[in-house]
Amino acid sequence: MADLSVNFAGIRSPNPFWVASGPPSNTAYQAHRAFEAGWGGVVWKTIGDPIVNVASRYSALNVAGQRMIGFNNIELISDRSPETNFREIREVKDRWPGHAVIASLMVDTRERWHEFVKRAEDSGADGIELNFGCPHGMCERGMGSAVGQNPEVAEIIVGWVMEAARIPVIVKLTPNITNVVHAARAAKRAGADAISLINTINSITNVDLDTLTPEPHVGGYSSHGGYCGPAVKPIALNMVQSCAADPEVGLPICGIGGIGGWRDAAEFIALGSSCLQVCTAIMHRGFRIVEDMIDGLSDYLDSKGHAGIDGLCGASVARLSDWKYLDLHYKRVARIDHDTCIGCNLCYIACEDGAHQCIDLVDSAPYGLGPGRVPGKPVPKVREDDCVGCNLCSLVCPVDGCITMTPVDTGRPKMCWDDYQTRLAKGEIEPIPAHP
Amino acid sequence: MSVQPILDARTAEANMAEAKPCYTPQEALIEANRCLFCFDAPCIMACPTGIDVPSFIRKIAGGNPTGAARTILSANVLGGSCARVCPTEVLCEGACVVLDLEGDPVKIGRLQRYATDHVLERGIDVLAPRLPRNGRKVSVLGAGPAGLGCAAELAQLGYEVTVYERKPRGGGLNTYGIAYYKMRPEVSLGEVEMIERLGVTFRFGVEIGRDIDIAALARESDAVFLGLGLGGARRLGIPGEDLPEVVDALDFIEQIRTRPLHEVPVGRRVAVLGCGNTAIDAVTQALRLGAEKAVIVYRRGEEDMSAYGFEYELAKSDGAAFEFHTVPIEVIGEGGHVRALLLARTRMVDGRPGIIPGSERIEEFDLVLKAVGQETQSSLLESWFPGIALDDRGRVLHDPRTMRTSLPKVFVGGDCANGGREVVNAVADGKKAARGIHQWLADEAIEGPVQPSRLGCADGALGSGFDHPIRVPELLAAMNPS
Numbered sequence: 033m034a035d036l037s038v039n040f041a042g043i044r045s046p047n048p049f050w051v052a053s054g055p056p057s058n059t060a061y062q063a064h065r066a067f068e069a070g071w072g073g074v075v076w077k078t079i080g081d082p083i084v085n086v087a088s089r090y091s092a093l094n095v096a097g098q099r100m101i102g103f104n105n106i107e108l109i110s111d112r113s114p115e116t117n118f119r120e121i122r123e124v125k126d127r128w129p130g131h132a133v134i135a136s137l138m139v140d141t142r143e144r145w146h147e148f149v150k151r152a153e154d155s156g157a158d159g160i161e162l163n164f165g166c167p168h169g170m171c172e173r174g175m176g177s178a179v180g181q182n183p184e185v186a187e188i189i190v191g192w193v194m195e196a197a198r199i200p201v202i203v204k205l206t207p208n209i210t211n212v213v214h215a216a217r218a219a220k221r222a223g224a225d226a227i228s229l230i231n232t233i234n235s236i237t238n239v240d241l242d243t244l245t246p247e248p249h250v251g252g253y254s255s256h257g258g259y260c261g262p263a264v265k266p267i268a269l270n271m272v273q274s275c276a277a278d279p280e281v282g283l284p285i286c287g288i289g290g291i292g293g294w295r296d297a298a299e300f301i302a303l304g305s306s307c308l309q310v311c312t313a314i315m316h317r318g319f320r321i322v323e324d325m326i327d328g329l330s331d332y333l334d335s336k337g338h339a340g341i342d343g344l345c346g347a348s349v350a351r352l353s354d355w356k357y358l359d360l361h362y363k364r365v366a367r368i369d370h371d372t373c374i375g376c377n378l379c380y381i382a383c384e385d386g387a388h389q390c391i392d393l394v395d396s397a398p399y400g401l402g403p404g405r406v407p408g409k410p411v412p413k414v415r416e417d418d419c420v421g422c423n424l425c426s427l428v429c430p431v432d433g434c435i436t437m438t439p440v441d442t443g444r445p446k447m448c449w450d451d452y453q454t455r456l457a458k459g460e461i462e463p464i465p466a467h468p
Numbered sequence: 469m470s471v472q473p474i475l476d477a478r479t480a481e482a483n484m485a486e487a488k489p490c491y492t493p494q495e496a497l498i499e500a501n502r503c504l505f506c507f508d509a510p511c512i513m514a515c516p517t518g519i520d521v522p523s524f525i526r527k528i529a530g531g532n533p534t535g536a537a538r539t540i541l542s543a544n545v546l547g548g549s550c551a552r553v554c555p556t557e558v559l560c561e562g563a564c565v566v567l568d569l570e571g572d573p574v575k576i577g578r579l580q581r582y583a584t585d586h587v588l589e590r591g592i593d594v595l596a597p598r599l600p601r602n603g604r605k606v607s608v609l610g611a612g613p614a615g616l617g618c619a620a621e622l623a624q625l626g627y628e629v630t631v632y633e634r635k636p637r638g639g640g641l642n643t644y645g646i647a648y649y650k651m652r653p654e655v656s657l658g659e660v661e662m663i664e665r666l667g668v669t670f671r672f673g674v675e676i677g678r679d680i681d682i683a684a685l686a687r688e689s690d691a692v693f694l695g696l697g698l699g700g701a702r703r704l705g706i707p708g709e710d711l712p713e714v715v716d717a718l719d720f721i722e723q724i725r726t727r728p729l730h731e732v733p734v735g736r737r738v739a740v741l742g743c744g745n746t747a748i749d750a751v752t753q754a755l756r757l758g759a760e761k762a763v764i765v766y767r768r769g770e771e772d773m774s775a776y777g778f779e780y781e782l783a784k785s786d787g788a789a790f791e792f793h794t795v796p797i798e799v800i801g802e803g804g805h806v807r808a809l810l811l812a813r814t815r816m817v818d819g820r821p822g823i824i825p826g827s828e829r830i831e832e833f834d835l836v837l838k839a840v841g842q843e844t845q846s847s848l849l850e851s852w853f854p855g856i857a858l859d860d861r862g863r864v865l866h867d868p869r870t871m872r873t874s875l876p877k878v879f880v881g882g883d884c885a886n887g888g889r890e891v892v893n894a895v896a897d898g899k900k901a902a903r904g905i906h907q908w909l910a911d912e913a914i915e916g917p918v919q920p921s922r923l924g925c926a927d928g929a930l931g932s933g934f935d936h937p938i939r940v941p942e943l944l945a946a947m948n949p950s
Contacts, residue, residue, distance in 0.1 A: 381924075
C-alpha cells in the first residue's frame with residue numbers, strides 16, 4: 033500500500049483528502065463525521081465577522097438527466113459566531129490530533145486579521161487559509177474575491193497575516209481573474225506558505241422558464257453565485273498547472289475544483305497539487321466517498337510503482353507547454369474498427385457538420401454485417417489522407433475502442449512553430465500549403 | 469353448462485392492469501438520454517411508418533414532449549396505439565444500436581407512448597391540414613388502422629373524407645381486438661376523435677348494401693379506399709363447432725373490450741386453438757379473468773408458431789399450457805354445451821401435420837376459442853366491386869407504392885391488402901394510399917417531410933422506413949445465413 037500521508041507546507045495529515053471550506057465543514061459535528069469517514073483534514077467554513085444568510089442558497093446544473101454536474105451557491109461565510117467556531121476547532125483538534133484542521137478566515141482590517149490569526153492559533157488549528165475567493169456577497173463588502181482579484185491588495189493583506197502568523201498560511205485563490213498566476217505570485221511575494229485553488233466561479237446556473245427567475249432565488253430575485261462541481265474540473269486543472277509551472281510561484285499547491293473520485297485526485301496531483309480539497313462531491317453524496325478515493329489512489333500509486341504521492345506530484349506539469357512548441361509534423365488519423373462499429377454514424381455526422389469532412393459513408397459490402405448493421409446501409413470510413421487527426425469522431429463514438437487515433441509516420445522530423453518560422457525566414461523550407 | 473364471469477370487478481381490473489404503464493417524466497428523461505441520436509438510424513428503417521425516432525426522443529430529452537408527439541403523429545397518426553401494440557422487439561427496438569452496445573435497446577415504444585399520451589390526454593392537437601381544402605371527396609370503407617391512416621393523411625392534404633364503419637365505434641382492432649393489458653379501448657377512441665378534429669366525417673353503424681349503395685357511393689366519390697380488414701374466424705370443419713362455447717377468439721377479446729371486465733363470461737377450462745399472437749392474447753386474458761386452466765392447442769411444433777417469442781414467454785409466465793403437435797377432431801357437447809375436446813397427436817407428413825392413428829384422447833374444456841386465422845373478405849369485395857383483382861389468397865392486388873387496385877379509383881390497404889399484418893403496417897398502407905390518391909387526383913407527388921435526424925442522407929432525408937421498411941427477423945436472417 034502506498035503511503036498517502038502528506039506534509040503540506042508543514043501541515044501533516046494522514047492523506048491528501050481535505051474537506052474544503054464550505055457547508056460540509058461548518059461544525060465540529062461534521063468534522064468528526066468527516067474524520068470518522070477517513071478524511072485527512074478539514075478546512076473550516078470561513079470564520080469572520082457575523083453575517084446573515086438567505087433562503088434559498090444553492091442551485092444545480094443537470095445535464096442529460098445527470099444531477100449536479102455543476103453546482104452554484106450564494107451562501108456566505110459561516111453564520112456562527114467566531115467564538116463558537118474557534119471553540120469547536122479546539123474540540124476537534126483535541127479528539128483528532130493527527131488530522132489537519134485549517135481555519136479559513138476572512139476579515140477586513142489589519143487589526144482584525146491580526147486578531148483572527150491569533151485566535152485561530154490559540155484554537156489549535158494546524159494552519160490558516162485566507163479566503164480571497166468567495167465571489168458573492170462578501171466581495172461587495174471589499175473581501176473575498178474582491179481581494180483575490182487584485183494582486184496588489186492581496187499582497188498587502190497576506191503581508192498583514194504573515195506579520196502575526198506562526199502556523200502555515202495558505203492563500204485560497206479566485207478563478208474570477210484574467211491570469212491566476214499574478215495572484216499566486218502576489219501570495220508568494222508576501223510570504224505565504226502555500227496556495228489553494230480554485231474557489232468558485234461566478235455563475236448563473238439556470239433560469240426558471242415559467243417565472244423567468246434565475247436560480248437559486250430569494251423571493252423572486254437571485255444573485256450571481258459561485259460555481260463548482262464536476263463541470264469546473266478542467267478550469268481548475270488549467271489554473272493549478274499554470275501555478276505549478278510558473279517559476280516565480282514556487283509554492284505548494286492544494287488543488288480544488290470538481291474532485292469527486294480518485295481519478296480526479298490523481299490528475300490534480302499529476303498537474304502539481306500535493307494536497308486536495310473536496311466540497312461539492314460531499315454535498316452530493318456525503319463524507320463516505322473518501323473511502324474509494326483513498327482506496328483508488330492508493331491502488332493506482334501502487335500500480336505505477338510510487339511509494340507515495342510525491343512520485344506522481346507534478347509529473348504532468350512539464351507535459352504542457354505553449355502551443356508554439358508542439359510538433360507541426362506529428363500526424364495521427366482516425367481508424368474505425370468495423371467489427372465493433374454499431375452503425376450509429378455519429379462519427380460521420382460530427383466530422384461532416386462539425387469538423388473537417390473526412391469520413392465517407394461507403395458500401396458496407398466489403399465489411400460484412402457487423403453489429404447494428406443493416407443490409408445496404410452504408411458504413412463510415414475515414415479518408416486518412418484528409419483526416420486532420422482532430423479526435424472528434426473518437427470522442428463522439430459511443431463504443432469504447434471502436435475508433436482509435438493512430439499515429440502515422442510522416443518521415444518528417446519534428447518541427448514546432450518557432451522552428452518553422454526560423455527556417456522559413458532563412459529560406460530553408462517552403463511554406464506548408466494552406467488547407468484547401 | 470354455459471360459461472359465466474368468474475372474478476369480481478376489482479380482481480379482474482387488477483389482473484388486467486396495464487403491462488407497461490406510462491413513464492413518469494423522470495423515467496422518460498432517463499430513458500430518452502440513452503438514445504444516441506444516430507444519423508440515418510436503423511430504428512427509422514425498421515418502422516413501417518418511418519417515424520423519425522431519434523428526433524422525437526431528443527425532443528423528450530430536451531423537455532419538449534409536445535414537439536415529440538408532433539414528430540410521431542405526423543409520421544403515424546396512430547402513434548399512440550402503435551406505441552402500445554407494436555411488436556417493437558422485432559421493429560424499432562430490435563434495430564436499435566443500443567441493443568448492440570448494451571444488450572438492451574432504448575425503449576422506443578414506451579417513450580413514444582409518453583409523448584403521445586402527453587398530447588392526447590391534454591387534447592393538444594399537433595396535426596393540422598397542410599394544404600387548403602380542394603373540394604374532392606374520398607370515401608373510406610372501414611375505420612380500422614388502415615382507414616384511419618388514409619383518412620387522416622387525406623384530411624391533411626385538403627380532401628373531404630367520409631369514413632364508413634359497420635361497428636358502432638372507430639379504431640377497428642385497436643378498439644376491439646387488442647389485449648386489454650396492452651391498451652385500453654379509450655386510447656384508440658381518443659385517436660379517432662383526434663382524426664375527427666382534422667375534419668374527417670365518420671359514419672358509424674352503417675352496413676354497405678343495407679344502408680349505403682356501394683355503386684352510388686363509388687360514383688359520387690373521387691376515390692374510394694378499402695380498409696375492410698379480414699372476416700370472421702376460419703371454420704374448423706369438425707363436429708361440434710357450432711356449440712355456443714366455441715367462440716372466435718377475436719369475439720372473446722371484443723367482449724373484454726366492450727363490457728365491464730367482471731361481466732365477461734370465461735370458461736374455467738379454456739382451449740385456445742392456434743398459436744399466433746391472437747391466440748396468445750386470448751389465452752393470457754382467459755387466465756387473467758379467472759380461468760383455472762388454459763391450453764393452447766397447436767397442430768404444429770413450437771418452432772412453427774407464428775406468435776412472437778416475447779408473446780410466447782408472456783403466455784408461459786401467465787401459466788398457459790401448450791399442447792404442440794395436437795389437433796382437435798371433435799368438440800364434444802353435453803346438453804347443448806361444450807364438455808370436452810377430442811384431441812389427437814400429429815406428426816409432419818410431407819411438410820403437413822397428419823394425425824397419428826390411435827393417439828386420440830378426450831380432454832375436458834368448457835370454452836373453446838378459435839384463433840386459427842381469419843377468412844378473407846374476397847366474396848364481399850367481389851360483390852361490391854365486380855372485377856376487382858385478388859390474388860390466390862384473397863388479397864386485393866395493388867401497386868405497393870400507391871396502393872391502387874386494378875380498378876380506376878379504388879385504393880386499398882391494411883389486412884385486406886396484405887393478408888394480415890401489424891397495426892403499423894396498416895397505418896402505413898393507409899397513408900401510402902392517401903398519397904397515391906393525391907398523386908392520381910392532383911397529379912402531385914407527396915414526399916417527406918424531411919426527417920431532421922437524417923438531414924443530409926445520400927438517399928434523401930425522407931421517410932426511410934416508410935419507403936423501404938426493414939424487419940428485424942429478416943435482418944437477423946441476413947446476418948446469420950445459416
